[in-house]
Amino acid sequence: MAPSSLVTAGVRWIARSFSLLSSSGSLARCTSVLPASYINPGRSLTSQASGPPKKPLNGYLRYVMQQQPVITRHNPEIKSVDIIRTIAQQWRAMEQEQKQPFEEASVRDREQFKVDLQRYKAQQxxxxxxxxxxxxxxxxxxxxxxxxxxxxxxLGKPKRPRSSFNIFMSEHFVEASGATTQAKMMTLLEDWRNVLSQQKQVYTQLAEDDQIRYKNEMKSWEDHMIEIGRDDLIREQTLSANRKTAAKTLGAKTEAKKTKAKVAAKAKTTRKTAKSDVVKLERTTKTCSST
The missing domain is CATH 1.20.5 (Single alpha-helices involved in coiled-coils or other helix-helix interfaces)
Known part of the structure; x- marks a missing residue:
């Protein structure tokens, strides 16, 4: 949403330059400011001297083409984005009969575009x-x-880790000799080849630290993407690792369930055996008593 001050300014521009919000007859005054070719540009917007014909503009874009130079001339200090926003407000405020000349011109150009396109294809x-x-x-x-x-x-995806040479280049690029970027890079490459191994080790360590930084940040970022349902942005290697972890977890759970079932079955069997032994003992006791 635009700030209230911007909306107020837009309404003021409309009222001052075009009066579209208060008068239905203002469209004629607006459209007469520029040549009629902006309403019905014809082949100038649907074809080129060479190459395939261009698709014609719709009614709204034709209105933008017409009004943009008008607003720019009356308001030279206005930014381009504010000009487009103002024109969009005007277009929304217009009645259908005010939009009709622009839309009818667009329909005519679409028909001409089809003809031009078929002619162009036939020639190729x-x-x-x-x-x-x-x-x-x-x-x-x-x-x-x-x-x-x-x-x-x-979405805040972490930057890829830098190599040891990239770190060296970023630190020495400004003072490197050469008139162009390519010349500087060639100079830095030659300097890198001449750097002592002890000095290179410093940049190698920095690159390894940056690699660790990248892995940690990527893990947090991908976890967040999964949380918000953007699995399509996750790297294949991460998805593969997640699938393997899920499979192991599922296998462990399945194995635990099997073990639990075995323990329960064994306990049930033990209870049955104990109950059977008690029954046998009771029968034996009764037999001895009767004797």
């Missing part, structure tokens, strides 16, 4: 289309990896 060779499919898969995989990395960062 099967090999070129296959290459485009592979490139799209690579882009999607890269985006997925970026989103996954961002999610892990937000």
């Amino acid at each position: 060779s099967p090999a070129h289309l296959q290459q485009q499919v592979l490139e799209k898969r690579e882009r999607m995989a890269k985006r997925k990896a970026i989103r996954k990395k961002r999610e892990l960062t937000n």
Whole structure:
């Protein structure tokens, strides 16, 4: 949720620049500020000079394109994120008939997009289309990896342990000679090769300590992920170890149950035997008494 001051400022911008909250006729004034191409951009938003046609914008994004330069011109000190938030507030406050020109333009462009896409595909060779499919898969995989990395960062996943050379490099990077990062790294690599074994041992120990830090932090982090139901983020080696531990625990419990059952059965047998001996003794006693 936005702070109350931001909401108040947004309402003030709306009332001052567009008056969308108080007048249904204000949309015409707003849309006339910029050329009609922002409402109905046509092929400019659905096709390129080369390459496949672009997917058309929906009605809301068309409205954003139209209003963003207007708000920027009237409020040059406003941040981009606040501009988008203001436009979103305007869009939510608009009546359906005010949104209709933007949405109808989007529908027309979607139809044109289908035609342009079919024409584009008909002009391409099967090999070129296959290459485009592979490139799209690579882009999607890269985006997925970026989103996954961002999610892990937000969830506080511990940083991986550093090697002894990485620790050495981080300590001496600033004073290393070289005009570029790559040149500095090459210099540091050469320096590392010339470091005495006694000096390297210090960094080796630091790397081992960092490895211990990583293991401890990862254990705590993965335990927390299991608690919140994010088993999908747990490393396979941890899952395998957990399965083995669970299997051992289950086996121990099963063995304990079997042992307990055996003890109970043996005790039951002993009781039966004792009871039978008592009965025999009583019979013998009665026989001797009658005699």
